[in-house]
Amino acid sequence: MLPLESTKRLTRALQELGLIKKEGKGAFLVTEKGRLLQFKHPYSLAQATELWAGEHQESWRNLIYSLQTQSSAFKNKYGRAWFDWLAEHPDKHTQYHEVLKIYSSKDYEKLTSIIDFDQHRALLDLGGSTGSLLLKILETHKKLKGILFDLPEVLEQVKIPRSIEGRLELLGCNFFENWPSFSVDGALLARILHDWSDEEAVKILKKVGSALSAKKFSAVYIVENILDETTGRGSLLDLNMLVMTAGKERNIDQFRHILREAGFVLTDIRPMNEVTSVLVARKASN
Ligand SMILES: C[S@@+](CC[C@H](N)C(=O)[O-])C[C@H]1O[C@@H](n2cnc3c(N)ncnc32)[C@H](O)[C@@H]1O
Numbered sequence: 235m236l237p238l239e240s241t242k243r244l245t246r247a248l249q250e251l252g253l254i255k256k257e258g259k260g261a262f263l264v265t266e267k268g269r270l271l272q273f274k275h276p277y278s279l280a281q282a283t284e285l286w287a288g289e290h291q292e293s294w295r296n297l298i299y300s301l302q303t304q305s306s307a308f309k310n311k312y313g314r315a316w317f318d319w320l321a322e323h324p325d326k327h328t329q330y331h332e333v334l335k336i337y338s339s340k341d342y343e344k345l346t347s348i349i350d351f352d353q354h355r356a357l358l359d360l361g362g363s364t365g366s367l368l369l370k371i372l373e374t375h376k377k378l379k380g381i382l383f384d385l386p387e388v389l390e391q392v393k394i395p396r397s398i399e400g401r402l403e404l405l406g407c408n409f410f411e412n413w414p415s416f417s418v419d420g421a422l423l424a425r426i427l428h429d430w431s432d433e434e435a436v437k438i439l440k441k442v443g444s445a446l447s448a449k450k451f452s453a454v455y456i457v458e459n460i461l462d463e464t465t466g467r468g469s470l471l472d473l474n475m476l477v478m479t480a481g482k483e484r485n486i487d488q489f490r491h492i493l494r495e496a497g498f499v500l501t502d503i504r505p506m507n508e509v510t511s512v513l514v515a516r517k518a519s520n
Pocket of ligand 1: 360408409424
């Protein structure tokens with residue numbers, strides 16, 4: 235129990251943050267923004283807040299190191315790259331993928347109305363985490379088959395619902411190593427490329443290109459926050475990528491560049507919400 239004076243000071247600060255608002259004399263109500271910090275909210279950011287308050291915050295303290303060296307402050311402090319470190323910390327690993335699931339339920343809400351997945355037979359979700367997005371797409375598009383590709387330890391957490399049994403294949407692989415042979419006519423890369431440098435992103439895209447059939451409608455869908463040089467939108471996340479993985483957010487020209495290097499052309503840009511867009515790319519020879 236806090237002393238009354240401390241409670242007053244804390245509530246005043248929560249009010250300033252817009253998390254609660256005064257309702258009558260001495261009473262406070264939790265605002266919509268405040269409700270996002272409750273674990274029971276469907277789009278709860280409570281777990282994300284805990285996650286960001288840990289190693290992320292610690293890495294941000296060393297932002298200057300990242301800015302000076304253009305490399306990951308996380309890796310410098312913890313001795314391992316973010317995804318390798320997660321594999322060795324099961325609790326954090328579970329929490330991280332839970333947070334991704336909640337983000338995706340909100341951020342990718344409109345994806346199935348922007349992209350006509352019915353035109354595809356087989357869709358690869360590269361780095362699809364525990365599959366919440368791909369499962370949703372497969373549930374809506376009954377003729378579609380899906381390949382969920384992520385690190386083996388991530389796929390251990392996937393639960394396949396009965397409704398899509400037989401239409402979902404799990405591929406537990408490292409996308410920088412040899413891929414088993416398979417062919418798809420659609421590939422989804424949601425918040426994948428921003429984890430990596432241009433060189434690494436091109437390597438990933440080239441591998442996607444090898445798995446993508448040469449059909450006219452074959453396409454890669456890149457879901458990312460597009461960096462806006464005019465307003466600066468996306469720049470904080472850009473610094474976060476630098477600090478955590480030595481990755482980066484990209485503007486449209488930068489996406490065009492890595493796509494061209496990997497043998498693709500950007501054919502369409504479809505905004506999904508204020509921050510996230512879907513870039514549609516096709517093989518340059520198509
Ligand atoms: C930022 S998350 C994006 C997850 C999901 N696509 C989304 O948008 O919510 C990056 C994903 O890439 C996966 N990943 C990272 N490195 C990988 C690698 N070398 N091979 C395969 N998957 C990898 C991670 O496990 C994680 O699921």
